[in-house]
Amino acid sequence: MGTLAFQTLTITLxxxxxxxxxxxxxxxxxxxxxNPLFTATLxxxxxxxxxxxxxxxxxxxxxxxxxLLNTATVALAIPLYKQWQLLRKNLNQIVLSISLGHGVGIAxxxxxxxxxxxxxxxxxxxxxxxxxIPVALSLSQALGGxxxxxxxxxxxxxxxSITCGPKLLSLCGIKSNLAKxxxxxxxxxxxxxxxxxKWGEEAGAMGSVGMxxxxxxxxxxxxxxxxxx
Numbered sequence: 001m002g003t004l005a006f007q008t009l010t011i012t013l014x015x016x017x018x019x020x021x022x023x024x025x026x027x028x029x030x031x032x033x034x035n036p037l038f039t040a041t042l043x044x045x046x047x048x049x050x051x052x053x054x055x056x057x058x059x060x061x062x063x064x065x066x067x068l069l070n071t072a073t074v075a076l077a078i079p080l081y082k083q084w085q086l087l088r089k090n091l092n093q094i095v096l097s098i099s100l101g102h103g104v105g106i107a108x109x110x111x112x113x114x115x116x117x118x119x120x121x122x123x124x125x126x127x128x129x130x131x132x133i134p135v136a137l138s139l140s141q142a143l144g145g146x147x148x149x150x151x152x153x154x155x156x157x158x159x160x161s162i163t164c165g166p167k168l169l170s171l172c173g174i175k176s177n178l179a180k181x182x183x184x185x186x187x188x189x190x191x192x193x194x195x196x197x198k199w200g201e202e203a204g205a206m207g208s209v210g211m212x213x214x215x216x217x218x219x220x221x222x223x224x225x226x227x228x229x
Contacts, residue, residue, distance in 0.1 A: 011061025014051065018043035037159050037191065070134075072190065079197070083205035090178070094206075097179075098186055098213045105130055106225070125149035127225060128218060129157045132189045135215040139222060154189070161187035162195055177203040185210025 022040030048058060087094070106127060113123040125145035128136035133154050140150035165187060169180050177199040184192030185207030196207030218225075 007057050007061045008064060009061075010051075010053070011058055012064060014044060014047045014053070015040075015062070015065060018047060033163055035159055035163060037155065037162075041155075069190075077208065079201050079205040079208055083202055086178075086202055087205065087209060094182060094209055094213065097182060098210065098217055101183075101186055102130060102214060102217055106221075120144070121146050122149060126153050129153040130187055130189075131215045131218050132211060135218065139218060139225075142222070143225065158188040158191050162191045165192070166195075178206045181206035182210045186214045189214075 018040045019036055021043045022034075022036035022038075025039050026034045026036050109126050109129070110123070112118075113126060118126075121144065123145075124143035125140050125147075126149075127143065127145075128139040128150060131139070131154075133151060136150050136154050137147050139145075140147055161184060165184050166180065169183060174180060174183075177196075181193075181196030181199060181203030184196050186192070187210075188195065189211045193204060193207030193211050197204035
């Protein structure tokens with residue numbers, strides 16, 4: 001028990017220090033690509049290497065953050081409840097947008113992977129890249145993918161979306177905060193939904209819808225994905 005408590009405390013300290021360093025760097029330089037999700041990860045890798053903490057010890061010590069992440073994700077249901085009438089009004093557009101967006105995303109990933117002769121394990125790890133990590137890991141395992149690569153692809157996709165997404169949407173002439181919130185939630189998951197909250201509660205609700213609908217859609221078409229792969 002003592003060893004587990006020490007491991008948890010050590011990992012919590014390393015993770016917290018890494019995040020604080022990443023956040024300070026982001027605020028001081030004010031560069032979008034220095035998102036704490038990316039920089040904190042780099043700082044964490046360095047600290048874990050210096051302290052010689054192996055992966056299994058790290059995984060055991062991060063349970064508290066897993067709990068907090070799950071709590072934060074569930075909390076995003078609050079704006080969904082408050083904006084239920086708005087969601088009902090735009091239900092058809094939401095379903096169509098999410099279906100087309102993820103359909104094109106999955107198809108392009110499969111085509112690109114086949115074109116460059118990507119390893120089958122990497123392909124199956126790549127397919128669930130645009131859904132929240134718990135769902136992505138479950139689907140990746142069922143498809144025969146490598147879960148560590150799936151986490152990498154999900155985080156990379158989310159970081160790219162949160163960094164380039166708002167500018168790309170503006171360049172495409174999309175001014176509606178509701179549309180932008182839906183797009184970021186579908187592509188960047190929790191990060192996107194959180195970002196959308198800055199544009200208002202309605203946009204935040206759309207971000208939550210995008211995140212949830214993406215996971216549901218991918219689960220529904222899972223049998224088809226198994227056949228394709």
